[in-house]
Structure formats: C-alpha cells, structure tokens
Amino acid sequence: MSGSRQVGPDTARVLLTFARGGPGRYLSHLDTVRALQRTFARAGLDLALSAGMRPKPRLAVGLPLPVGAAAVAELAVADVVVGCEGDDGRDGKENDARPGRWQASLHAAGPPGIEVLDVEPCGPGLRLRPRLAVYRWSLDLSEDVVAAAAADFLAESGVLIERSGPKGSRSVDLRASIDALEVIGTAHGCELWFGVRHEAHGAARPSEVLEEVVRRSPIPGTETAPDAGLTRCGVVYVGLAARGLAREWLERHGSETQQAG
Amino acid sequence: MSITQKAVFGEAGDLEERLRPLLQQVRRPGRYVGGEFNVRRKPAAEPLVVLSYPDVYEIGISNPALQILYSYINDRTAAAAERAYCPWPDMATLMRGAGLPLWTLETGRPVREAQLWGFTLPHELNYTNLLEMLDLAGVPVLSEERRDDDPVVVAGGPAVANPLPLSPFVDAFFAGEVEPRLDRLVAAAARRRRADRLAALADVPGVWVPGHGEGPVPRQVHTTFSTCTPVTRPLVPVLEAVHDRAVIEVMRGCSAGCRFCQAGMWYRPVRELPVATVVSAAAELLRETGCDEVSLVSLSSCDYSGVVEAVTAIRDLKPGVRVSLPSLRVDSAAVKLAALGTGQRGSVTLAPEAATEHLRATINKHVHDTQLEEATAAVFRGGHTGLKLYFMIGLPGETDAEAAQIATVAAATARQARELAGGRARVSVSVSTFVPKSATPFAAEPFVGTDAVRRRQQMLRDAWPRGVRLSTHDVATSLVEAVLARGGLEAAALVHEAWRGGARFDGWSEHFSLEVWQAAARRVGIDLEEAAATAPAPSPIDPLLDATFLSRERERAAAGVRTQDCRTGACTSCGVCGGPIRMDLQPGAPQEPARGVS
Numbered sequence: 111m112s113g114s115r116q117v118g119p120d121t122a123r124v125l126l127t128f129a130r131g132g133p134g135r136y137l138s139h140l141d142t143v144r145a146l147q148r149t150f151a152r153a154g155l156d157l158a159l160s161a162g163m164r165p166k167p168r169l170a171v172g173l174p175l176p177v178g179a180a181a182v183a184e185l186a187v188a189d190v191v192v193g194c195e196g197d198d199g200r201d202g203k204e205n206d207a208r209p210g211r212w213q214a215s216l217h218a219a220g221p222p223g224i225e226v227l228d229v230e231p232c233g234p235g236l237r238l239r240p241r242l243a244v245y246r247w248s249l250d251l252s253e254d255v256v257a258a259a260a261a262d263f264l265a266e267s268g269v270l271i272e273r274s275g276p277k278g279s280r281s282v283d284l285r286a287s288i289d290a291l292e293v294i295g296t297a298h299g300c301e302l303w304f305g306v307r308h309e310a311h312g313a314a315r316p317s318e319v320l321e322e323v324v325r326r327s328p329i330p331g332t333e334t335a336p337d338a339g340l341t342r343c344g345v346v347y348v349g350l351a352a353r354g355l356a357r358e359w360l361e362r363h364g365s366e367t368q369q370a371g
Numbered sequence: 372m373s374i375t376q377k378a379v380f381g382e383a384g385d386l387e388e389r390l391r392p393l394l395q396q397v398r399r400p401g402r403y404v405g406g407e408f409n410v411r412r413k414p415a416a417e418p419l420v421v422l423s424y425p426d427v428y429e430i431g432i433s434n435p436a437l438q439i440l441y442s443y444i445n446d447r448t449a450a451a452a453e454r455a456y457c458p459w460p461d462m463a464t465l466m467r468g469a470g471l472p473l474w475t476l477e478t479g480r481p482v483r484e485a486q487l488w489g490f491t492l493p494h495e496l497n498y499t500n501l502l503e504m505l506d507l508a509g510v511p512v513l514s515e516e517r518r519d520d521d522p523v524v525v526a527g528g529p530a531v532a533n534p535l536p537l538s539p540f541v542d543a544f545f546a547g548e549v550e551p552r553l554d555r556l557v558a559a560a561a562r563r564r565r566a567d568r569l570a571a572l573a574d575v576p577g578v579w580v581p582g583h584g585e586g587p588v589p590r591q592v593h594t595t596f597s598t599c600t601p602v603t604r605p606l607v608p609v610l611e612a613v614h615d616r617a618v619i620e621v622m623r624g625c626s627a628g629c630r631f632c633q634a635g636m637w638y639r640p641v642r643e644l645p646v647a648t649v650v651s652a653a654a655e656l657l658r659e660t661g662c663d664e665v666s667l668v669s670l671s672s673c674d675y676s677g678v679v680e681a682v683t684a685i686r687d688l689k690p691g692v693r694v695s696l697p698s699l700r701v702d703s704a705a706v707k708l709a710a711l712g713t714g715q716r717g718s719v720t721l722a723p724e725a726a727t728e729h730l731r732a733t734i735n736k737h738v739h740d741t742q743l744e745e746a747t748a749a750v751f752r753g754g755h756t757g758l759k760l761y762f763m764i765g766l767p768g769e770t771d772a773e774a775a776q777i778a779t780v781a782a783a784t785a786r787q788a789r790e791l792a793g794g795r796a797r798v799s800v801s802v803s804t805f806v807p808k809s810a811t812p813f814a815a816e817p818f819v820g821t822d823a824v825r826r827r828q829q830m831l832r833d834a835w836p837r838g839v840r841l842s843t844h845d846v847a848t849s850l851v852e853a854v855l856a857r858g859g860l861e862a863a864a865l866v867h868e869a870w871r872g873g874a875r876f877d878g879w880s881e882h883f884s885l886e887v888w889q890a891a892a893r894r895v896g897i898d899l900e901e902a903a904a905t906a907p908a909p910s911p912i913d914p915l916l917d918a919t920f921l922s923r924e925r926e927r928a929a930a931g932v933r934t935q936d937c938r939t940g941a942c943t944s945c946g947v948c949g950g951p952i953r954m955d956l957q958p959g960a961p962q963e964p965a966r967g968v969s
Contacts, residue, residue, distance in 0.1 A: 131387075133387055133405055141401070149661065150661070152659065152660070178394065178400065334392065338392050
C-alpha cells in the first residue's frame with residue numbers, strides 16, 4: 111500500500127490479524143495478499159483503491175511469510191470503504207462494534223487455509239516495518255538431540271552463507287541475525303524457537319538458519335526437508351506493541367531484543 | 372494467541388501435515404493441498420466420485436466443465452465429488468519413492484477408494500497424463516486388470532469424439548453433455564461389483580463401454596440448458612491459476628460452422644441462457660468468488676443474443692466490475708464490445724485463422740480483409756495498445772505461398788497499428804498447426820506433414836516483418852496430436868508405450884520428447900507421419916452429424932463455398948436437430964448476431 115495519500119473520510123484503516131495453516135502454508139506472499147483481498151470482497155467489504163492509472167486495493171500484508179510456513183498471528187493493514195455493502199452502517203461510523211462485525215464476516219468468508227482472527231481500528235499513519243520475527247520449529251524428537259544441534263549453532267561466532275541473486279552473490283552472517291534460540295520440550299517431542307532480527311541490510315531466512323543448524327549437527331528425519339514444520343509465531347513491528355507469542359518471546363529474551371530495537 | 376493447526380484448519384490441515392515432508396521438496400506445493408474458496412467436503416457421503424483433469428493443477432482448476440460436475444454432484448446428489456490433478460514430475464517421483472498413492476484434495480483419501488473416477492479430456496496431448504494418474508493412484512492402467520475394489524474410470528469431453536486410443540485404459544466413455552445423465556452415472560457407480568457397475572453404465576444413454584453393446588453411441592445434448600442455473604459457487608483457487616475470474620457459460624454450441632473446429636461441431640445446436648439468468652448469476656458469482664471480473668464464455672460469446680444487454684447490466688452491478696469476452700469475432704463491433712466490458716485498453720486477441728480470403732472460405736470463416744482492417748482500426752483507435760492475431764498453417768488446400776501471406780498480413784497490420792497508435796502499438800502473431808479432428812468435415816483430411824509445416828514456418832520467419840512478435844507451435848507435438856486424434860487401437864498401443872517410455876505432460880514444451888514417441892512408435896510398428904496422414908478409424912461414437920452434411924461440407928470447402936450460419940440463414944441439414952434437440956435462442960433475439968455497439 112503506498113502511503114502517500116491520506117485516507118479519505120469515507121474509509122477506515124484497520125489492522126488485521128490472521129493465521130495461516132493447512133493448505134494456506136503453501137501460498138506465496140502474493141497468493142496470500144490475493145486471498146485476503148478476495149476474502150474482503152466475499153465479505154462484502156470494499157477495499158479503498160489507490161490513486162493512479164492502475165488502482166490497486168489498499169491492503170498491505172506485513173513481513174512476507176516463507177512458502178511452507180504456518181503462521182499464528184500475522185498482521186495486515188487495510189483501508190475499508192465505510193458504508194459499503196458488507197458494512198451495515200446501522201450504528202454510524204464511530205460504532206465500536208464495527209471491527210468485531212467485520213472480523214466475523216471476514217472469518218466466515220476466508221478460504222480453508224487462512225483465518226482472520228482480529229480486526230481493530232488503527233491510525234492512518236501506520237506502516238508495517240518489521241524488526242523481529244519469531245519462529246517455532248516442531249519436531250517429533252527428544253529435546254536433547256535438538257538442543258545439542260542448537261548449542262553447536264550458537265557456539266559459532268559467525269555463520270556465513272553465500273546468497274546469490276540477480277546482482278551477484280554476497281555473504282550473509284546468519285548468526286548475527288539471530289536474536290535468540292532455544293529448545294523447549296513438548297508432549298510430542300520438542301520445539302526449536304528462534305528470533306530473527308530484521309535490519310536495514312536484510313535478515314536471515316528461517317530456512318537458511320535451519321539448514322545450518324542441521325548441517326552442523328544432523329537431526330534425524332530432517333535431511334530432505336529441514337524446514338518442514340516451521341511456524342511463525344509473530345512479528346514485532348516498529349511502533350506497534352508486540353502481541354501474543356511475540357510478546358512472550360520479548361519478555362523471555364528482552365535484553366537481546368533491545369539490541370534489535 | 373495460540374492455535375493448533377488441526378483445530379483451526381480441520382481436515383485440510385490434517386492432509387497437509389501428512390504430506391508435509393514431500394510438499395517441502397516440490398515446486399508450487401500448493402497444487403497438492405486444495406484449500407480453495409467454496410471447497411466442499413462430504414467425507415461420509417457415498418459413492419465417492421473423483422473428478423480429474425489430466426494436467427497440472429493451475430490448468431485443471433480453471434476448467435469450467437469440472438466446476439459444473441463438482442457443484443452438481445456435491446450440491447444435488449448424496450454422493451461426494453472430490454478432485455485430483457496430475458502431479459508435476461517432481462512430485463510424481465517423490466510419491467513413487469515414498470509409496471504414496473495419489474490423493475484427493477478435499478479429504479486426502481486415496482483416489483483408488485473412489486467408486487467412480489471421471490476424467491475430462493480436452494485434447495489428445497493429455498492422454499499419457501491419464502495413464503500416469505492411474506498408475507500414481509495404484510489403479511491398474513489397463514481396464515481388464517481392474518477388480519471390484521478399483522474405481523470405474525469414465526472419460527468425457529470433446530476428445531471422446533474418438534475414444535479408441537484410450538479404450539484399453541478407460542472403462543466407459545461418455546459422449547456429449549453429461550448434465551442430464553449425471554444422476555444415472557453416479558447411481559451406476561454405487562453398485563458393488565465391477566461387472567454390475569459396467570453393465571449399469573452401459574445402459575446410460577451416451578455411454579460407450581468398450582466391449583459392451585453394438586452400434587455407435589449417440590452424443591448427448593443438454594436440451595434444457597437454457598432453463599438451468601449456471602454454477603454460482605465455483606471453486607476459487609488461492610494459488611494463482613491460468614484464469615483468475617468468475618465464469619458464466621452464456622451459450623452452448625456454435626453455428627458459425629467453421630469446418631476445422633471440433634467444438635463447433637460437437638456442441639451443436641446453439642442454446643442460450645436468458646439475460647436475466649446471466650445477470651443474476653453474475654451478481655451471485657461476484658459475491659461468492661470475490662472476483663472483480665466476470666467472463667461470459669462460450670464458443671463465440673459475441674454471437675450471444677443478449678451480449679450487449681448482459682455486459683451493460685453486469686457492469687452496472689458494482690463499480691469496478693469488468694466483463695470479458697473470449698473468442699472475439701473478427702470485426703470492429705466485437706472489439707468495441709470487448710472494450711465496453713472491461714473499460715480497459717490492454718491487448719485484444721483476434722483469430723482470422725488464415726491469411727487469405729480463399730483459405731478462410733475453405734474453412735468457412737468468412738472474414739473479409741476489410742473486416743480485419745476495420746477491427747485493427749477499432750483496436751488502436753479505441754486506445755488499446757496491443758493486438759494478437761491467431762493463424763493456422765497446414766489447412767486443407769493451403770499452398771506455401773498462401774501460408775507465407777501471414778507475414779504480409781502481419782506487416783500490414785503492424786503498419787496500420789503504427790499509423791494509428793505510434794510506437795506504443797504492439798502486434799504479435801501466433802501461428803499454430805492445423806490438426807484434423809474427428810467429427811468435423813476435415814476429419815478425413817491428411818495431416819499436412821512435418822516437412823511442409825517446417826518449410827512454411829521457415830518461409831514465415833524469412834519474410835517476417837520487424838517489430839512484430841511471431842510465435843509458432845512445435846510441429847512435433849502437432850504430429851503426435853494428429854496421430855492420436857483419429858487413431859484406432861494401434862494408437863492406444865502407442866500411448867501405452869510412450870507413457871512407459873516416460874512421456875508425460877506432452878502439451879508442455881519442456882516435457883514433450885519426440886524421441887520418446889518415435890521410440891514407442893517403432894516398438895508398436897507405427898510410422899508417425901504415415902499414421903497422421905491416414906484416414907480416421909471408425910469411431911464407436913455418433914456425433915449426431917449427418918454423414919452427407921460432413922461430406923458436403925468437405926466438398927464446399929474444396930470449392931470455397933460458404934455455408935451460412937443456421938441462426939441467420941437456412942438450415943444446413945447438419946442432422947443434429949430433431950425431437951427435443953433444437954436451437955434455443957432467447958425470445959426477441961436479433962436475427963443478426965449482435966453488432967449494435969457503436
């Protein structure tokens with residue numbers, strides 16, 4: 111969403127929280143955006159259009175999710191036309207119940223792999239600039255095996271990989287992007303949690319982190335698809351209070367996250 | 372906020388969890404997990420019908436025929452319809468390695484648990500994919516090896532006009548439009564014993580079960596098409612598909628009479644939906660799909676009697692709604708109509724099919740040179756920036772010089788485009804190869820041969836004007852298509868051998884291998900060039916077309932004589948109409964197809 115135009119008096123900017131899972135895991139970022147746009151249309155909620163020759167719906171999804179990753183609480187910002195077909199408008203624009211009604215409509219209108227969990231009003235100046243993303247990797251293995259691999263990764267002062275792109279290749283230090291990394295035992299095995307800092311020069315990709323963890327210390331059953339079972343638990347954005355599992359993460363690893371902020 | 376995946380995403384999440392290790396290793400994993408808007412799940416319903424399009428998901432999900440069957444079976448019968456598409460080779464390799472049989476997208480059940488497995492067959496280059504899907508599902512590829520607990524495999528679609536090349540692999544073929552017979556097909560599938568199922572299927576009008584019954588099976592016509600409601604709750608993919616729009620079939624059949632066109636002959640007669648039905652379906656579709664584009668599809672939507680009224684009314688439903696019309700007629704009114712529908716000025720596609728008036732008379736596509744010029748003028752005067760033209764080479768009676776005329780037309784069109792729109796005008800030309808098809812007046816014409824096609828393609832390249840993009844089809848795929856389109860049981864052996872040799876996705880240039888097909892042809896004792904030039908095998912399907920009509924049309928083609936559209940001219944005695952089968956135009960339809968856009 112281009113931020114140059116003021117939101118008009120007939121639109122309301124809302125912050126959307128959604129989960130992605132099941133078949134939704136395998137959507138690209140653009141597919142996810144399109145699915146959300148379609149969800150609004152099916153709910154009868156018109157998105158405001160951008161200005162210009164080729165108007166686009168004003169919906170911005172935050173940090174792109176990797177293909178294959180589930181998500182617990184992703185954020186998107188949308189400008190909804192007030193008084194449109196799906197906004198019954200019975201109680202006027204200031205009605206506090208409106209976001210709740212919109213959430214219910216969007217929840218019902220979504221596809222099986224995307225679930226709209228929350229809709230809340232937000233200010234017109236809100237931009238989604240990520241500073242930290244928290245991931246969870248679920249494994250049917252004992253905590254000890256994974257903890258040893260994690261310790262090996264953390265023991266490195268730097269984990270350099272070569273990333274190639276259209277402008278050539280460059281080195282990326284994955285270790286420097288990692289905010290913290292921990293292993294938690296669960297009833298079915300364990301979970302590897304890690305936070306990835308997002309800075310001006312970019313960030314580590316979670317699949318790269320997991321490949322390097324596994325490469326240093328092989329974990330049985332992850333040879334062919336090390337990032338299967340990856341879930342993003344939350345993203346902390348600049349200027350927005352952390353929510354849910356991301357907030358819990360910050361509370362556990364506050365000191366390291368301070369460096370990221 | 373914490374959720375468990377199964378709690379939130381239900382069975383779809385369950386399927387995804389089981390497949391996850393494979394999905395992480397393939398291109399576009401979303402192809403294999405479903406998750407569309409409007410997906411239906413009836414896990415306890417019986418019988419289970421699996422519907423398949425033998426190509427990759429992004430192509431298959433856009434097929435309107437499958438959407439009709441899916442909606443009908445799930446919403447109007449006690450049976451469950453689920454889907455499976457052809458896994459891309461990367462997934463097929465992993466599935467075989469893991470011993471994982473092909474599953475349905477709705478519930479993840481193995482496809483082989485279905486009682487009926489229905490395929491729609493749009494063209495011949497999908498045939499090896501059908502065998503591949505059977506094998507991946509763990510269903511014996513040969514019908515004779517199937518047992519009571521295997522599904523009965525039924526195929527429909529226009530390629531069924533000649534079912535012989537698939538007859539050892541498919542248990543039953545349905546000829547024509549299946550809607551009126553769906554209930555009986557589903558009921559037949561519910562029988563427990565395979566022999567009973569086949570016998571019940573053989574009793575359904577329009578069904579040919581190889582080895583059952585005598586005489587050609589007549590093609591079925593949906594005689595109440597005009598009174599039916601179109602699909603208004605279609606599956607809408609979340610993965611990007613080839614077509615991203617809501618679709619309404621406004622008209623079935625085409626009476627233009629193009630002599631090369633199998634669909635034009637196969638879906639006769641013309642039947643139209645009332646405009647009110649179209650507009651009300653469009654309103655519902657927009658709500659159910661979330662799309663902002665409605666496509667009014669048919670074989671020739673510009674000839675739909677209520678096209679102007681429907682386009683205008685749908686555009687008025689909601690701001691920003693676009694209406695698209697595929698298969699534009701080559702005239703300025705059609706171009707203006709297309710612009711009215713979309714309100715956009717992008718690219719327009721027209722299909723003159725042949726470069727000279729003589730050849731167009733041969734194929735009964737009576738487009739005058741001036742009409743093409745006027746259409747081109749309408750494109751660029753209307754503010755469009757692009758024009759794409761479709762041509763064929765290898766048409767009956769075509770000479771090298773006539774084929775080369777395509778370059779002349781391209782140059783003239785590009786010149787006209789530049790005069791009208793300056794440097795931003797783009798003209799592109801696609802040249803495909805004519806393949807004679809069953810149930811058309813050209814069915815007995817030989818395929819022109821790869822040497823002639825290559826020579827004419829080279830002549831085109833040599834004479835091609837600068838600044839116009841030219842794309843040509845690989846003649847090798849056309850050769851195989853020609854062999855299968857009219858082949859008999861020897862073509863079935865060829866399909867089997869080619870699949871065993873690794874042929875898959877033959878319609879995809881990156882997968883098609885002529886070497887594989889040539890090797891298979893050698894093993895079964897076929898010369899591909901000879902087979903492509905051979906007269907068709909007698910088909911067990913009766914397309915309802917009168918043999919005299921077909922031979923008369925072939926003679927008229929040779930003489931370049933026009934046959935009128937029976938909507939506006941005299942009856943052509945094609946043999947299709949009779950009893951309940953009749954042309955069904957809307958009351959008040961103009962006698963001339965709509966040209967009323969100024």
